[in-house]
Amino acid sequence: MTQLSEHFSLAELTVSENARRLGLSNTPPPDILKRLTTTAEHMERVRALLLGQAIHVSSAYRSPAVNRAAGGAKASAHMSGWAVDFTCPDFGPPLLVARRIALSGLAFDQLIHEFGRWVHISFDPDNRGQVLTIDAQGTRPGLLPVRP
Numbered sequence: 001m002t003q004l005s006e007h008f009s010l011a012e013l014t015v016s017e018n019a020r021r022l023g024l025s026n027t028p029p030p031d032i033l034k035r036l037t038t039t040a041e042h043m044e045r046v047r048a049l050l051l052g053q054a055i056h057v058s059s060a061y062r063s064p065a066v067n068r069a070a071g072g073a074k075a076s077a078h079m080s081g082w083a084v085d086f087t088c089p090d091f092g093p094p095l096l097v098a099r100r101i102a103l104s105g106l107a108f109d110q111l112i113h114e115f116g117r118w119v120h121i122s123f124d125p126d127n128r129g130q131v132l133t134i135d136a137q138g139t140r141p142g143l144l145p146v147r148p
Contacts, residue, residue: 008043010033014060015059032080042108056087057085059085061078062076062079067079082124085119088119098119108127109122109123109130113134113143115134116146
């Protein structure tokens, strides 16, 4: 298993149920592999903010075909290797995790509380610092409890 950082492996940052189910390749090209290493280093800082608790990655890198199958945005940061969707159950629910990151001063491009089920974080070098909530009502600024 190729480790990209102390706690994050290449397999973990390229896992995709859609790719497995549909027989799609999700192998990153060399330039994206370098970005994934940088993303893994950023995720080490996130893990430290969450008191060293284990992070469960549900999606990170997505090839263009996998991104389409997942219904991802056409310009998704997942395709460029900058984004990670994750939970940290031993720290707390996704809203608490996202709030901890938002208040930490950690640089990021986007931090999104998605559907009350996971946190999306992107480390695109633009570092826009966007903080959002996405739920059935749409996309709203800030970290908010989700609406049914």
